[in-house]
Amino acid sequence: MGSCFYCKGNMKDGLSNYMVxxxxxxxIIKNVPCHKCSQCGEVSYSGETVARIEEIIAKLKEALTEVAVVDFAA
Ligand SMILES: [Zn+2]
Known part of the structure; x- marks a missing residue:
């Protein structure tokens, strides 16, 4: 899976909450699949995940709620 951009630690699969x-x-998007560094905790997302995040944000912006909490998988 590769190593951390910052500290060269091992990147592990995990879930994180994405806030914007x-x-x-x-x-707030919950349960976003990510790669998390086991050493420094740095989180990175795959291109596919970022595209999905952008899709979710574009949809929620139209709804114009002040706070939106969604599940990544929903
Ligand atoms: Zn690291």
Missing amino acids: DMDGHFI
Whole structure:
């Protein structure tokens, strides 16, 4: 799976919560698959995951709720 960009530690599969503040709209996406460094905790996402995150954010921005919490898999 490769090593950490920062410390060269081992990257392990994991889940994280992705939070973004878009013009006062807080979007929280839970259970986002990620690679997490076992040494420094640095998190990285695959290109596929980032594309899905962007899709979810674009959809939620239209809804215009102040705080949105969604599950990545939903
Ligand atoms: Zn690291």
